[in-house]
Amino acid sequence: MRRLVLVPLALALLSLADAAGVAAAPEGTLTIAMHFTPVTRWLDPAEGESTITPYLMLYALHDGLLKPMPGVGSGPSLAESWSMSKDMLGADFTLRANAKFHNGDPVTAEDVKFSFERYRGGAAKVLKDGVKEIQTPAPNRVRFVFKEPWPDFPAFYGTFVASAGWVVPKKYMEQVGEEGFRKAPVGAGPYKFVSFKPGVELVLEAFEGYWRKVPSAKRLVFKSVPEATTRFAMLKRGEIDVAYLLDVPQAQELKRDPSFKVAFSGGIASFYLDYFDMWDPKSPWADRRVRLAASHAIDRRALNEAETLGQSRPTGGFVPRNLEFALPLEAHAYDPATAKQLLAEAGYPQGFDAGDLHPFPPYTSVGEAVADFRGEAEEKAAEMKIELPVNAHLPHDYVPGERLRLEAYRKLAAALTNESIDEVQAELVDRYGELPLPAQNLVEVARFRVAAREAGLSDVALQGNFIKFSPASLPESRTMRLNRMYPGSQSKPAMDAILIPKPKTARIGGRDLQDAEILEWANGVIRNIFSDAPLAVG
DSSP, X not given: OOEEEEETTSOOOOOGGGOOSOOOOOOSEEEEEESSOOOGGGGSGGGOOSOSTTHHHHHHHOOBSEEEXXXXXXXXXXXXXXXXXXXXXXXXXXXXXXXXOTTSOBOOHHHHXXXXXXXXXXXXXXXXXXXXXXXXXXXXXEEEEESSOOTTHXXXXXXXXXXXXXXXXXXXXXXXXXXXXXXXXXXXXXXXXXXXXXXXXXXXXXOTTOSSOXXXXXXXXXXXXXXXXXXXXXXXXXXXXXXXXXXXXXXHHHHTOTTEEEEEOOOOSOOOOEEXXXXXXXXXXXXXXXXXXXXXXXXXXXXXXXXXXXXXXXXXXXXXXXXXXXXXXXXXXXXXXXXHHHHHHTTOTTOOOOOXXXXXXXXXXXXXXXXXXXXXXXXXXXXXXXXXXXXXXXXXXXXXXXXXXXXXXXXXXXXXSHHHHXXXXXXXXXXXXXXXXXXXXXXXXXXXXXXHHHTTOOEEEEETTEEEEESOOXXXXXXXXXXXXXXXXXXXXXXXXXXXXXXXXXXXXXXXXXTHHHHHXXXXXXXXXXXXXXXXXX
């Protein structure tokens, strides 16, 4: 079986039930490693945050009246047909006769109305302020009446802007309540809910009553694997079938292996970086010439090659050009001379302190590439590289808001002592409550970074079946200790590194260590091999 890897152009939507062909009984399990950790509210269309990530689950579990479809920015799905009135004061929808929910109930106009009224996501105010009433003249007919002409209603209702058009069963919701629905969501999509372990996996099973066609795979397993190196290793070992968002070096290695297929998600989203100071009206960034200079100073073609193997399309705006009504803005040319001239005209011939650069997680490598263009390679080289199979992050339902999470990540990254890490941890607990497990792991990674730095290490990373520790020029006595305590280890003078076999719970038949276990093991390596403190005997 050829396994698939998607590199970071944007999020690709899984739509296994949309493929053409003769319907056959679903079979097999498709296991997907995701670059993020889903939260419970992402399984409920009412909670949509107007971000694209939750739609990976929504497309499998639920269905919408209108939704982005292959080749169409907003196409009918549960709606068999629809139209806008000539005066743009209303929209009429006719439902498909064979559409039904996973519990067997038919999808009705009352369900559509209920789902819209229940929606409380990111675009709730815009939608509800514009809708005067929702009429249900027949079980299969719905009419939205607007307060004033609204020609771009479908651009809100039928795209990734809002999930208000994704329909849930009213009767079931009234029977089980909000809490019951969160525990066992029922939708009208191609897959039905089986189980959800936050931070671990979401399991779905084919719904053979789906109106479009019978899904191909019997079971879908979405695994939460935030670390790119871990997704890469799982793919190589055959533990998963699809890996999202691998870094370019990993994708290049997989392209050389005919048993894998590297695919690109098609550019359905734009990613950008910003400086916090850009939002300060007293900052130099407030001058348009400064912002234009920064744009001319970025070599987007080079970034494109480095980050997505040249498959992205440089753009001059953050609204994807394939969205309806989007203004297609071309990117500014890479022109350092013009950039310098604009800075001089703005009164900054020698440049200025731009403030902190914050990439949108997990696209940190893009930020590092921009930092290189800013001449910060020396600072970057001094940073620690820790790449171990640890589920370490701040969950969305723990720290709400992207900027709050960015600030917390920044504080942990800047903490150089255990005392300063204690302060960050105490602040998190004070503001958001006790740390969930992924956040605990994040704090422990920060503590391990301190220990590694004190031991003179700058790179501790998974490398195939080994863990690399570098730099590592060991004297003969420590090399002997290394081989005695960690059989199978290799010294690589050319790399200035040692490679220690990846630890397992048992030498025969054991599983790989991960999370707190592997951090404890790695700390032990530092104490046993790199520390000057005498080993404990007993």
